[in-house]
Amino acid sequence: MNYQPLQPETINKLQEIVGTAHVLYDPETLTNYSHDETEDLSFLPEAVIRPGTAAEVSAILKCCNQYLIPVTPRGAGTSLSGSALPVHGGLVLSLERMNRIIDIDERNLQATVEPGVITQVLMDAAAEKGFLYPVDPASRGSCFIGGNIAHGSGGPRVVKYGTIRDYILNLEVVLPSGEIIQTGANTLKNASGYSLTQLMIGSEGTLGIVTKAVLKLIPKPTHSLVMLASFFSNEAACQAVSAIFRAGIIPSALEFMERAGVEWVLEYETLDFEAKEGVQAYLLIEVDGREPEQLFADCEKIAGVLEAFGSGDVLLAESAAQKEALWKIRHTMPHSIKANSVYKEEDTVVPRAELPALIKGIKAIGDQYGFRSVCYGHAGDGNLHVNIIKAGMNDEDWKNKLRLGIREIFQLTASLGGTLSGEHGIGYVQREFMDVIYPPAHLELLRAIKKAFDPNNILNPGKILL
């Protein structure tokens, strides 16, 4: 595609659309919008535009389609797959000003929001009315609902409540042509033609820009309990995960943490917790519901399962403070690794009973390629975040040889019935591995769909597909 550089007259047109104050091209702003949370990658846009309405988004896309200017939509910039990087320059289109909760409909248990609403803000607004919006990715305090939709986001509670895919009823979307459509209806079910709603979810801003979303809310559980169990091997911990479901219990969170991850946390932050000798892995387990007695019974049953798989200590947290203390170990883990090392994070996902084989295989591949890894993640849904630590690897190997190791990790993942990403998306950094999971006929279909929506390839080019 022959993209055109932004000309002064195009900037004028864009300024007419959104107002002068919302087209920015000073060096500091361009730098601020040149990266997301993906490794140390950075690409400068030519300008940043901040529309306030769907009509403005529409006018911008029409203009950019006419002048062949690439447009990279951006939420809060918390992507871990590089999906908000303007790799072809052009415009970064930030949704930050479209941040209104338009309605919380108590009659229908639905919320209507703009894409720039912070996930935690929506969760709090729903909770205030007695409802639960359960999709809480790690970055929920800063990430936007729009970005969550673009990536099909998850988080620890997917295991019981599903991903954002299960909560989006309807979307208002601006197509690359500038047309504004509703993808569906504000209903809990819809069998009226191909589901553009589901197609938009996880499309990483390459098919259209979401300007409004209608979400399902559910009654809020009133009680929860949290347990932390230790294990003397990764395999034993992962085998216990699968057994909990077979015992008939669906926890509201079931997180796996390698000992090494806990050690990073304890170095990074002072916590009242000690990683006992011999312990290799931890499971953090939460159950929620409306009946405390039922939850205690569940925890007892779970403890029985854990014991059968040779667990060591099992801590049970009942008070809010105790629960928070246990969760803090898990929540601090990504930051502790990020703050102290050069790393790459892979978002592997497999059927949950295959986790032991996945972890074992990853360690073997690490040994072969000379990298260390720290694994943690949403074991309840087989979603393992693999943090590859540069440590002693030389720069050349880190840059070139490592990708072969990552390819092997994904080949292993695929052979176990899994795939590249459970919740972070493909974006810019995993494009090169798409051929590991999809044959050419599949990739051709993805390309044809992209072309049907965006014939000039102006919307988030360079993402998902090579």
Place this chain on the structure above:
Amino acid sequence: MNYQPLQPETINKLQEIVGTAHVLYDPETLTNYSHDETEDLSFLPEAVIRPGTAAEVSAILKCCNQYLIPVTPRGAGTSLSGSALPVHGGLVLSLERMNRIIDIDERNLQATVEPGVITQVLMDAAAEKGFLYPVDPASRGSCFIGGNIAHGSGGPRVVKYGTIRDYILNLEVVLPSGEIIQTGANTLKNASGYSLTQLMIGSEGTLGIVTKAVLKLIPKPTHSLVMLASFFSNEAACQAVSAIFRAGIIPSALEFMERAGVEWVLEYETLDFEAKEGVQAYLLIEVDGREPEQLFADCEKIAGVLEAFGSGDVLLAESAAQKEALWKIRHTMPHSIKANSVYKEEDTVVPRAELPALIKGIKAIGDQYGFRSVCYGHAGDGNLHVNIIKAGMNDEDWKNKLRLGIREIFQLTASLGGTLSGEHGIGYVQREFMDVIYPPAHLELLRAIKKAFDPNNILNPGKILL
């Protein structure tokens, strides 16, 4: 599209692919496969083919693509939207021989099945291992999983457990080109490119033919209770529906029945039940779980809500026989109407709190156009099956004027935030109403997606889109 009639040499080729016994073109077979369960519609195919493997399906589609022969995939033929009607002749491709449950994976709570497995057969096989496959459309005793996938099927338990959309992890699909792809991975979450899995679900066999499906199973609830409540107005019954959720309870079924529907049932079958004077509507409510005490507490809470909305008698069924007796009223309703009248069934769906407005509006439209209607359905998800009874309407009005009335029903549905179909699909009979809910830009996208998958339009042509 210039479809070609089936030539003897093409039949020879098809016979070579599947064997002579599985290409049928005797008049009786053609008649048997000329209709589904949609009204009295009938279109003769030129031949019926019954492949036994994905490779055979692939070879058939390659052949039909070469000779431009329309192919109508067919499950059990229980469609209510005409999606299995061979409206352009050509081949009916029946999946009836591909009926194996390939695996029930107890470690991962997953089932792998061929498309011709009867829904109830899968439910029973899952239950035998202690698992629940909860998606049970009314036709579950005869319909196929493949057809359920093609229509995004639901049923009474959607309100708690979701539609089949929430249970399909991965599909093997034969594309019109003959290529065989996996749409996703066998994982509970997947953020690896556009979701072809979700795009295939509800595409009514127009984009590809599903030859294998991996489904999620969940732990089986051990207990349930069923209540039947009567109301003196439709509105009061529907208002109570919404209030139950606001009280924090998600029932496993919440069905609405108009008095007229119950009267049809009582005429059709001898039941130990009387429709008391003054009662206008009924709610059938089921709760399920693992703790009987919790369920009794839920029922008590629900009864309080019902009373607040002026319910009359509330029956509580505890024994299996009592529960079945109450469910029988609801389950018999479609048959009782079908057996005794010429009718059309519309599958309207709205946000659940808008049900009172929908029912009121439908009655007013009926008065204006001179038709009667009997309404029942999945009130918990706002999905109302509207059975329009011909009764005294003359043939000319039934054929021509009625469609204007139906259009008005859909316009009303759309104005309430709803859409054409909650679970029956668009198929052949609702195509003409797609413009009520989608603007041209949306329909163009649907057409472009169809073209990306099926450039020669050989697969189930004449469905979804005019």
